[in-house]
Amino acid sequence: MNNGHKSVGVLAIQGDFAMHAKMLERIGAPCKLVKHPSELAEVGGLIMPGGESTTMLKVFSNEGMGEAIKEFVTTGRPVFGTCAGAILLAKEVLNPAQERLGLLDISIERNAYGRQVDSSVRQGECPELSPRPMEMVFIRAPIIRRVGDAVRVLGRCDGLPVLVEQGNVLAATFHPELTEDESVHRYFIRKLSH
Ligand code: GLN
Secondary structure: OOOHHHOEEEEOOOOOHHHHHHHHHHOOOOEEEEOOHHHHHHOOEEEEOOOOHHHHHHHHHHHOHHHHHHHHHHOOOOEEEEOHHHHHHEEEEEOOOOOOOOOEEEEEEOOOOOOOOOEEEEEEEOOOOOOOOEEEEEEOOOEEEEEOOOOEEEEEEOOEEEEEEEOOEEEEOOOHHHOOOOHHHHHHHHHHOO
């Protein structure tokens, strides 16, 4: 993984990209912050962090980043969206509807846990990734309301899908970069070598 092309890009427009970079460092994966579309040429995969999806969308249209990410995914390189990142990847966004990349066949409802639950830590499970229950941090989190036939559910919490995958696109409604559990990032890193 020392070759530059195999470093993991972390979209660094807005949101908690720094915590993803820290997690990648912890598991020994070379990482590069991506602020401009041209920088995608230098990375083998991309993490789209949590934050505010509407803010990221504004920058996407100004800079052509949305189109560049679509192109990136069609070349087969893996992308992992967490929370706002998952919202940006979805095919359908509810509450309210908004622009999206449409790279993952799910319908996702923003801020779906209600205003009174701003954030919470819950126990979920991702049996293919880890035999142990997983601590999951939800922050103004969305809920995946529909999962298309081509989408695999890798993780659940309270009966809801929270980690899903369609080919080279992975998405979580929680924040695996904020806990000690490294298994979701390790799983994503393995997708870079395929
Ligand atoms: N509520 C945010 C949004 O709709 C997502 C929150 C998060 O990424 N932690 O974009």
